Amino acid sequence: MVRCDMPRDHDTRILLLGGSGESRALAQALAWRDGIALEVRLARAMRGRAFPVPATAGGFGGEAGFRAFLDQWKPDAVIDATHPYAEAITARTAAVCIELGLPLLHHERAPWVPGPGDDWAEITSPEESAGLIPEGACVFLGTGRAGLERFACLEGRRVICRQLDAADGPFPFEGGEFLLSVPPFTMADEMKLFQRLEVDWLVVKNAGGAGARPKLDAARAMGLPVAMLARPPEPEGVARAETLQQAMDWVEAL
Structure with missing residues (x-):
């Protein structure tokens, strides 16, 4: 009560x-x-x-x-x-x-800080991700739905944006798709997902905390690079x- x-x-x-x-x-x-x-x-x-x-x-x-x-x-x-x-x-x-x-x-x-084995590149805006991620790469976008249109710079890559709820409209640019998943996610879950999707890069907000950390642990274990969007x-x-x-x-x- x-x-x-x-x-x-x-x-x-x-x-x-x-x-x-x-x-x-x-x-x-x-x-x-x-x-x-x-x-x-x-x-x-x-x-x-x-x-x-x-x-x-x-x-x-x-x-x-x-x-x-x-x-x-x-x-x-x-x-x-x-x-x-x-x-x-x-x-x-x-x-x-x-x-x-x-x-x-x-x-x-x-915020999270990188440790041994992490391959992180800090970006201060979504648009900076295009300068890091080569065309043709598969990108796992763990930033949520808000501001997704700013990642239109990633056209020419396969962009997968994870959502907690069904999307209320089409993906805002070509080459993107929504992935409906419900947490919690373990490191093992994330590794299996990234392997199945053949992910090459992660783009993540530096939210901090334990709940969203498994995807970063999976990226470290798999040697995947991460574009880390800095906090305001x-x-x-x-x-x-x-x-x-x-x-x-x-x-x-x-």
């Missing part, structure tokens, strides 16, 4: 912007913390995983809606625990909170936490 008390005048009101796996654990911890009134907002429902506390999906309707919500609910602090690549939301949240003098924490897990720059002037304990310590300091 999840505690869901009505806010009291002396509660610390926290707005949690969720979307990452870390946001789920943090929401659960905050929901049981005495003296906290928690409001959770998601840009969209988290596919395949129920959020552990009541949450509202659908965003705010842009910056004007975000400002209106802040003015109405009057949080004491905001925690941005959206996906590491939710660049627009993170930038907007930081700009508005800094302007209003509202305490803001950016809660984001640590961190917002300046914002507190940062990589672990649940660091985030809770920040809340305690409020």
